[in-house]
Amino acid sequence: MYKIIEHTADVGIEARGKNLEEAFEEAARGMFSIITDGGKIDSKVERRVEIPSEDDEEMLLVDWLSELLYINDVENLVFGDFDVKIGKKLIGFAYGEEYSREKHGYGVEIKAVTYHMLEIKRDKKGVVIKVLFDI
Amino acid sequence: MWNGPLEKIGEYRYQIPRTYRGIKGNLRMRVPAIIYASPEMLESIKKDNAPEQAANVATLPGIVGKSMAMPDIHWGYGFPIGGVAATDAEEGVISPGGVGFDINCGVRLVRTNLTVNDLSKDKIRQLVDELFKNVPSGVGSKARVRLNMAEIDEVLQMGARWAVEKGYGWDEDLDYLEENGCMEVADASLVSEKAKERGKSQVGSLGAGNHFLEIQRVAEVYDEEAAKAYGIKKDQIVVMIHTGSRGCGHQICSDYLRVFENAVRKYNISLPDRQLACAPVKSREGENYFRAMACAANFAWANRQMIVHWVRQSFENVLKVEAEEMGMHIVYDVCHNIAKLEEHVVDGEQKMLYVHRKGATRSFGPGRKEVPAKYRNVGQPVLIPGDMGTESYLLKGTDASEETFGSTCHGAGRVMSRQQAKRRWNGREIARMLESKGIYAHAASWSVMAEESPDAYKDVSSVVNTTHGAGLSLKVAKMRPLGVVKG
Numbered sequence: 001m002y003k004i005i006e007h008t009a010d011v012g013i014e015a016r017g018k019n020l021e022e023a024f025e026e027a028a029r030g031m032f033s034i035i036t037d038g039g040k041i042d043s044k045v046e047r048r049v050e051i052p053s054e055d056d057e058e059m060l061l062v063d064w065l066s067e068l069l070y071i072n073d074v075e076n077l078v079f080g081d082f083d084v085k086i087g088k089k090l091i092g093f094a095y096g097e098e099y100s101r102e103k104h105g106y107g108v109e110i111k112a113v114t115y116h117m118l119e120i121k122r123d124k125k126g127v128v129i130k131v132l133f134d135i
Numbered sequence: 136m137w138n139g140p141l142e143k144i145g146e147y148r149y150q151i152p153r154t155y156r157g158i159k160g161n162l163r164m165r166v167p168a169i170i171y172a173s174p175e176m177l178e179s180i181k182k183d184n185a186p187e188q189a190a191n192v193a194t195l196p197g198i199v200g201k202s203m204a205m206p207d208i209h210w211g212y213g214f215p216i217g218g219v220a221a222t223d224a225e226e227g228v229i230s231p232g233g234v235g236f237d238i239n240c241g242v243r244l245v246r247t248n249l250t251v252n253d254l255s256k257d258k259i260r261q262l263v264d265e266l267f268k269n270v271p272s273g274v275g276s277k278a279r280v281r282l283n284m285a286e287i288d289e290v291l292q293m294g295a296r297w298a299v300e301k302g303y304g305w306d307e308d309l310d311y312l313e314e315n316g317c318m319e320v321a322d323a324s325l326v327s328e329k330a331k332e333r334g335k336s337q338v339g340s341l342g343a344g345n346h347f348l349e350i351q352r353v354a355e356v357y358d359e360e361a362a363k364a365y366g367i368k369k370d371q372i373v374v375m376i377h378t379g380s381r382g383c384g385h386q387i388c389s390d391y392l393r394v395f396e397n398a399v400r401k402y403n404i405s406l407p408d409r410q411l412a413c414a415p416v417k418s419r420e421g422e423n424y425f426r427a428m429a430c431a432a433n434f435a436w437a438n439r440q441m442i443v444h445w446v447r448q449s450f451e452n453v454l455k456v457e458a459e460e461m462g463m464h465i466v467y468d469v470c471h472n473i474a475k476l477e478e479h480v481v482d483g484e485q486k487m488l489y490v491h492r493k494g495a496t497r498s499f500g501p502g503r504k505e506v507p508a509k510y511r512n513v514g515q516p517v518l519i520p521g522d523m524g525t526e527s528y529l530l531k532g533t534d535a536s537e538e539t540f541g542s543t544c545h546g547a548g549r550v551m552s553r554q555q556a557k558r559r560w561n562g563r564e565i566a567r568m569l570e571s572k573g574i575y576a577h578a579a580s581w582s583v584m585a586e587e588s589p590d591a592y593k594d595v596s597s598v599v600n601t602t603h604g605a606g607l608s609l610k611v612a613k614m615r616p617l618g619v620v621k622g
Contacts, residue, residue, distance in 0.1 A: 059396065063393075066389055070333065070386065073333050109343040111385040112385050114212050115396070118409075
């Protein structure tokens with residue numbers, strides 16, 4: 001579950017999951033809904049992402065989303081489904097397809113994932129992530 | 136709403152006193168912060184937390200003079216947008232957040248010897264459509280040429296010169312670009328494979344967001360002498376290009392923010408905001424960032440250079456006249472997201488400083504060696520883009536701008552979020568509204584039209600009038616759009 005949050009010059013998401021891994025998946029889904037304006041994304045291709053989790057959770061989140069942005073920019077792919085496992089490193093699978101303006105809609109070009117107001121919090125229901133993007 | 140202290144210290148000058156954060160401790164302000172604004176603008180400036188950010192910047196180690204904010208200040212990541220901060224070249228710090236993600240986002244102005252009477256509405260339409268066809272634009276837009284790794288390294292090292300040597304433009308073009316279109320300190324070996332990979336397919340693309348390409352007419356001339364030096368006359372047709380370093384620059388900024396997160400700990404720097412991450416200028420991290428940032432800056436100059444070439448070609452295709460014959464010379468090219476090593480006077484002494492300009496433009500007065508010889512009697516041209524459908528300005532730099540280490544405003548500044556703008560308007564309505572003002576727009580998407588609607592921004596005229604009143608840059612001419620290409 002995720003929702004879009006707004007800021008004067010920018011945009012972000014609040015993502016919720018039962019655990020950290022699910023919250024990471026939801027954050028990624030939210031990010032691509034901003035890029036595509038919410039169009040349905042089919043799972044035709046798979047990309048594997050591996051990130052050492054040597055630093056804190058917040059940096060791991062920024063690295064995870066930044067890696068997906070990179071793949072999006074270079075391969076022109078958008079993703080709608082994710083599978084994340086976090087241990088000594090993060091291993092994530094992203095499922096999606098080539099971006100099409102007609103099919104997916106035209107959202108916003110995200111320049112980068114930022115550390116500003118970045119939050120990963122835990123409550124009774126699980127994990128909540130807040131992250132802002134530079135657009 | 137920000138409620139901190141703002142003391143009026145002169146016309147258009149409001150100061151946050153150095154004591155605002157107390158006089159002791161690591162998070163104290165080392166210098167005062169100053170906001171250049173008119174009394175009418177203060178309310179909207181206080182609305183978001185940008186003044187607090189200007190105060191945050193004043194805590195950076197080695198900051199010199201004041202933490203400065205231009206009239207188009209608005210909230211940004213770490214540094215406010217419209218922020219200027221100079222740090223000592225020996226003992227100061229350098230901060231990627233003081234430059235921004237879109238390194239060397241900037242503006243270029245091309246003049247012609249055509250006048251409004253030479254172009255019918257129909258011709259404008261044809262020109263805009265031709266430009267739209269020839270200059271890739273929109274989210275994730277890819278360039279018409281794809282470079283290999285060796286070539287992208289050349290772009291990062293050489294900047295605009297690379298493009299000119301490859302046939303994109305004229306030799307003389309380089310004389311009219313800030314830094315002649317290349318920061319020599321660039322070192323491509325300090326740029327990640329990822330940034331290069333993103334750059335390979337994006338040299339020569341406009342991108343999306345607030346970037347644009349406009350055919351404009353000179354609506355008013357305020358300073359005949361300077362306008363003459365810049366080759367500008369009333370009713371003349373000019374073309375403005377507003378874009379930056381695309382994914383390549385975003386990646387370089389992201390990569391180094393990551394490095395600087397650790398550097399802050401390593402060098403034990405206390406910061407009021409994580410996004411202000413910085414490192415000593417003499418540290419390995421600081422030096423590497425500066426050299427990598429220069430690569431992104433060079434990328435952006437090559438990018439705008441290729442676009443100029445296609446602008447000339449588009450005019451040739453539609454009007455069937457050679458670009459040379461149409462006098463399509465570059466007036467100037469400025470960057471408004473950059474850090475530069477520059478010489479300035481501090482307390483009567485010449486000093487080398489790293490001047491961070493994030494959403495601010497260099498505004499050097501007459502006599503500085505960095506100003507092209509042809510303009511040296513009047514000062515450096517300063518280009519201030521409006522937002523889609525509103526006026527843009529050509530200003531001149533002044534000696535008085537030494538107060539801001541040769542800096543002035545960069546544009547309009549947002550007052551509304553993109554989502555808000557999108558909800559309030561619909562892109563087709565905006566296009567019709569522009570059409571009724573005699574402006575033809577061709578956008579990659581209607582939602583971008585709504586997001587970038589003129590009312591989502593501060594009025595560019597009041598921003599420009601404030602810097603004019605404060606003496607940081609003086610008005611030379613005002614341009615109005617006739618045709619717009621949006622990403």
